[in-house]
Amino acid sequence: MDHTQILDAYMDRIGYKGSHNPSLDVLNGITSAHVRTIPFENLDILLGKKININVDAVFEKLVIQKRGGYCFEQNGLLLYVLKLLGFQVTPISARVRLEKPRDFIPPRTHVFLRVEIAGNSWLTDVGVGGVSLTSAIQLIENLEQKTNHETRRIVFEKNRYFHQVLYASGWTDVCEFTLEEMPEIDRELANWYTSSHPKSHFKDRLIVAMAGDDGKRFTLVNREFSERDRYGLAIKTEVKSPKELIQILKEKFNLTLPPDTEFLTPGLQWK
Structure with a gap:
């Protein structure tokens, strides 16, 4: 496929029909469409x-198989597409800090994107699960920024930046970073750890997430399905059987798998 065919196929996949000019409006439009149609998921690992x-x-x-993936797949695809569109974009390495105390050091196994537009730096991230950005945020410290979903901000503490999301309970760390670029070889190494190392959290749980309309988020962690609003308040239900799991993957995340699919993870030990 040539570049035009690649872009056409991607835009059709995410349902984006707007301009292709490298502008902030286009970046936001593509980011929003991407996270509403391509689910974050680790099913192949399991x-x-x-x-x-x-x-x-x-x-x-x-795009072709209409599956999802995690950060190295999601942001890798977006990186490729944005470059084809003429954006100045750099992959940035990070440590995911969701539900992690500040005295814990998580591995540097996340990548997101820094995009330069008209002399300003913007960050977008379609690969951080249930808190993936639905519009870009500007790289400005301590500025509360509304997105299509939650309010975000960037803070700088002890020589590190922290991307944070605002919930009803207060500000929560999403990831930390230093603005160091993450070249392809580093992404390859981190991807090996994330997908293969026994201590990777992607090995011991099923995780699927996708953004919805009106600030909603849908997440599936093992047998718990959650529908969350923009303030972080969630309605949770238990998945009671393998058949129901396959059904939820199809109905809520547009993921079609054979009905006899078995995921190898301790979190899905059915009675």
Whole structure:
């Protein structure tokens, strides 16, 4: 496929019909459409499959096969698309801090994107699960920024930036970073750890997430399905059988799998 065909296929996948000019409006439009249609998920890891983050493999999986993926796939695809559109974009390494205390050091196994537009730096991240950005935020410290979903901000403490999300309970860390670029070789190494290391949290739980309309978020962690509003308040239900799990993946996340699919993870030990 040539570049025009690649862009057409991607835009059709996410349902984006707007301009292709490298502007903030376009960046926001694509970010929003992407996270509403391509789910964050780690299903292939639990099916014993290798995660290939080569751009051709990612395009085949996320666009042609209409599957989802995690940060190296999601933001890798978006990185490729934005470059084709003429954006000045850099992959940035980070440590995911969700539900982690500040004295804990998580591995540097996350990548998001820094985009330069008209002399200003913007950050977008379609690969951080239930808190993926639905519009870009500007790289400005201590500025509360509304997105299509939650309010966000960037703070700088002890030589580190922290991307935070505002819930009803207060500000919560999403990830920390230093603005260091994450080249392809570093993404390959981090992807190996994330998908293969026994201590990776993607090995011991099923995780699926997607953004909805009106600030809603849908997440599935093992047998718990949650529908969350923009303030972080969630309605949770228990998935009671493998059949129901496959049904929720189809109805809530547009993921179609064979009805006899079995996920190898301790979190899905059915009675």
